[in-house]
Every structure is written in C-alpha cells, then in structure tokens.
Amino acid sequence: MNETTNLKSIERRVYLSYHQDGLIDLIMGGVLLSLSLIIWLLPEFWFVLIGGFIVMTTAYAAAKKAITFPRVGYVEFSQVRRKKTQYIFLAFIVITVFGNILTIIAWMFPALGILIFESAFTLLIIGVIGGGILAFIGYISEIWRFYLYGIIFLSSAVFTFFVPSLAVFPLIVLGSVMIIFGSILLYRFIQRYPKEILGEVERV
Amino acid sequence: MSNDTGDVRFPVIDDIDRVIHEPARLIIMSHLYVLDRADFLFLKQQTDLTWGNLSSHITKLENAGFVEVIKKFVDRKPYTLIQLTPKGREAFEKYQRQMRHMFRRIDKK
Numbered sequence: 444m445n446e447t448t449n450l451k452s453i454e455r456r457v458y459l460s461y462h463q464d465g466l467i468d469l470i471m472g473g474v475l476l477s478l479s480l481i482i483w484l485l486p487e488f489w490f491v492l493i494g495g496f497i498v499m500t501t502a503y504a505a506a507k508k509a510i511t512f513p514r515v516g517y518v519e520f521s522q523v524r525r526k527k528t529q530y531i532f533l534a535f536i537v538i539t540v541f542g543n544i545l546t547i548i549a550w551m552f553p554a555l556g557i558l559i560f561e562s563a564f565t566l567l568i569i570g571v572i573g574g575g576i577l578a579f580i581g582y583i584s585e586i587w588r589f590y591l592y593g594i595i596f597l598s599s600a601v602f603t604f605f606v607p608s609l610a611v612f613p614l615i616v617l618g619s620v621m622i623i624f625g626s627i628l629l630y631r632f633i634q635r636y637p638k639e640i641l642g643e644v645e646r647v
Numbered sequence: 648m649s650n651d652t653g654d655v656r657f658p659v660i661d662d663i664d665r666v667i668h669e670p671a672r673l674i675i676m677s678h679l680y681v682l683d684r685a686d687f688l689f690l691k692q693q694t695d696l697t698w699g700n701l702s703s704h705i706t707k708l709e710n711a712g713f714v715e716v717i718k719k720f721v722d723r724k725p726y727t728l729i730q731l732t733p734k735g736r737e738a739f740e741k742y743q744r745q746m747r748h749m750f751r752r753i754d755k756k
Contacts, residue, residue, distance in 0.1 A: 451681075457678065457693060515688070516685065516690070517688070519728075520683060639691075
C-alpha cells in the first residue's frame with residue numbers, strides 16, 4: 444500500500460468530481476461557437492472577441508454557484524491545486540491577448556489582416572498553438588478530455604489547411620464538440636447529484 | 648516480533664490514535680488532509696456518510712482538536728467549513744507513520 448499515492452488519488456478524485464459538471468466545456472464551447480459565427484457572419488463586429496474571455500469567466504463563476512455548489516458543496520483546494528488553476532487561467536489570458544492582438548492588427552492594417560487571417564499557414568500555426576494550449580490545460584488539470592479537444596482542434600486546422608474551407612472551421616468543430624460533451628456531462632452530473640436541501644447542512 | 652509463546656506483539660498498537668482510527672473519521676481526515684477546507688455537503692458527497700453520522704464524527708474530531716469548524720461568507724452566502732487544525736494534521740501524519748510501521752512488521756510469509 445502506498446499512502447502517498449492513495450492520498451494523491453483522493454485529491455485527484457475530489458478535484459475531478461468537482462469538474463464533472465461539464466460547465467467548463469459548455470461555456471468554452473458556447474463562447475468559441477459564438478465567436479466563430481461572429482467572425483464568419485458579422486466580421487465588422489470583431490471587437491466582441493475582446494469580451495469573450497470576460498463572458499466566459501463570468502458565466503463560469505455564475506454557473507458554478509448556481510449548479511455545482513448546491514449539489515456537491517463548497518470546497519477550497521490545496522495551494523498546489525490553486526497554483527495549477529492559476530496556470531490554466533494564465534493560458535486563457537494568453538489565448539485572449541494573442542487573439543485580440545491579431546484582431547486589432549487586422550483591423551488597423553487590413554492588408555496585413557488579409558495576410559494573417561486568410562493564409563492557410565496561419566490557420567495551421569493557430570491549430571498547433573491552440574491544440575498545444577488545450578493539451579497543456581489537460582496536463583495541468585488532469586482533465587483528460589482536454590487532450591481530445593486539442594487533437595480535434597489540431598486535426599480540424601490540418602483539415603482546413605489541406606481542404607480549403609471556412610477559416611473558422613476548427614473553431615466551429617471544437618465549439619460544437621465541447622457543447623455536446625458538456626451537455627452529456629451536465630445531464631449525468633444533475634442525475635447523479637440532485638439538489639440537496641441546504642437546511643439539512645446546518646449543524647448544532 | 649513474537650515472545651516465547653509465539654503470539655505477535657505490535658508495540659505501536661497502544662499508541663494508535665483511536666479517534667482517527669475509526670474508518671469514517673479516517674476518510675474525513677484523509678479528505679481534509681488533501682484539501683484546504685470543505686463544507687458539510689461536500690464532505691457528505693465524498694464520504695457517502697449520512698448527515699447524522701457526518702455531524703457526529705465531525706464533533707468528535709472537533710472535540711479532539713483535530714478539526715475546526717469555521718463560518719465563512721462566499722459571495723454573501725454563509726458556508727460552514729471544516730478544516731484540519733495543525734494538531735490534526737500532525738496527528739494524521741503520525742497515524743500514517745504508525746500504520747506504515749505496523750504493516751511493515753507483518754510477515755507476509
């Protein structure tokens with residue numbers, strides 16, 4: 444019996460059970476899908492991209508409070524886990540800043556924008572960076588489905604590189620897959636953890 | 648280790664903390680050891696104990712000075728959170744060492 448491993452597995456199980464609600468998938472998927480549709484259908488409203496991250500974090504916090512806390516309770520994870528979460532947060536900020544810089548450049552210098560956004564190579568680079576960041580999130584959080592998201596994103600970017608199609612195709616694919624996964628996870632989570640009557644929680 | 652009559656003795660067994668040794672309390676302590684703090688509902692979901700059992704075990708751990716129950720407001724909502732005290736953390740680590748030591752002494756042959 445290895446006690447250290449067992450305690451680690453308890454911590455991991457607890458952490459994962461807290462993230463089996465599918466909310467991160469649903470919200471990330473929703474934001475990605477909305478952004479890709481805006482870029483595709485209403486490119487003049489590019490500036491909403493800046494709000495993507497803010498919308499995502501605000502919606503995630505609100506959904507966690509409304510859906511997860513009343514069902515599985517409230518927990519504060521250890522310092523190590525909190526640090527890992529900060530890295531994930533940082534990864535999201537990097538994606539957002541990177542995306543925003545590219546969009547602003549494209550807006551200020553349309554010729555450069557065409558070069559950036561309409562080049563198949565750019566898509567491939569975005570696919571590698573995006574896939575890498577998703578895999579990084581999977582590695583840090585130990586939520587393995589993020590590896591799958593990374594592979595899906597990269598594969599769709601490679602597909603778009605070889606078979607010319609919509610530039611936002613990888614985002615649409617990833618967003619849709621995330622929404623489907625998230626919906627299934629949320630349904631199972633709600634079935635497994637019905638809302639507790641909080642009055643019973645009170646002790647003494 | 649055995650005496651002349653062949654019965655096995657574990658010198659550490661008398662020293663084992665019975666408050667932690669109880670399975671339900673051991674599960675609670677294990678969870679609190681790897682987390683910073685958690686509320687009653689969270690511990691109930693993770694340990695599969697009933698409200699009554701959980702409450703009585705927490706009270707025993709609290710009386711032993713191993714856990715403390717604190718009230719905290721998160722977004723203006725009150726939460727009753729449980730966390731290990733330094734004494735509880737130390738006792739849990741001591742318990743781990745003792746059990747490991749004891750199991751090492753058991754001859755598998």
